[in-house]
Amino acid sequence: MTSSLLFLFAFLIATVGHASCAPDVPWSQNYVLLYGQDHTQLLNQEKEIQISLDQVSGAGFKSLKAYGSGFFGMRMKLPNKDTTGIITTFYLRSYTNNHDELDFEFLGGKGQNYLLQTNVFTNGQGGREQRISLWFDPTEDFHDYQLIWNQHQVVWFVDGTPIRVFKNNQNIGVSYPVQAMQIEASIWNATWAGEPNWSQAPFQAHYQGFGIDGCPAQLNTIGSECSSPTFEWNVEKYWKLDPQQQMAYEDVRNKHMMYDYCTVGPKAPPECQSNQ
């Protein structure tokens, strides 16, 4: 093997721990608008969508189907402005009174200073925010933001690197996402995040990658069929991080963690230890 081939091989092992291989399909095959139709633009034969925010409105879209497990991902390019007060998202959620939710939320800031906030709601309870800084400029190009969700763990990935793990800790009384969720994405402004500089509007976010590797299920239901090992993401290989992924994960935690709900209270919530 030549050294460049060896390098490629090592690179593949290090980064593609999870093989999401949903074919790239036009946006409307899997998604519909949630709101903000006139703040939305489909591009490049629907292989890309731009959603935008100004003082009048933001925009959002959602998947046509709900899913009970899977690999879920988007390629995103964030607004290249002063994005103080602006939140660009990609998440899964159900719609019960005690809903489940798995979030990627990009919190804007001065210049290109984004923080990536992740959160987990289980049985209606959130408050599990973690925030990391990114090791690249997310406004310059598209990057992959992905989740795996099976009966054993939820893992958030940035360009194939695990940045967060939420294990199934039901055995120690921690609730776990079990309701079928739909995929959503949006751009909006939140007063708690600061006052946007509206003179810089519109703020435009771009998304690609509309194939979905998920187990379709009725929204809000507990789809027990979705834990079947006939779905690739449910097989043992995906029950926990492999050693290489664990190292990469610890590296991100050491170098990029800016806020962790596990460390703010007098006592860490019961799941924290095992999710490190």
Ligand SMILES: *[C@@H]1O[C@H](CO)[C@@H](O)[C@H](O)[C@H]1NC(C)=O
């Ligand atoms: C977003 O900004 C608009 C215009 O300033 C404001 O009216 C609205 O309340 C903000 N939205 C949220 C959710 O804070």
Ligand SMILES: *[C@@H]1O[C@H](CO)[C@@H](O)[C@H](O)[C@H]1NC(C)=O
């Ligand atoms: C808002 O943006 C405008 C236009 O880029 C800039 O001139 C102004 O200084 C910004 N205001 C603040 C408070 O950053």
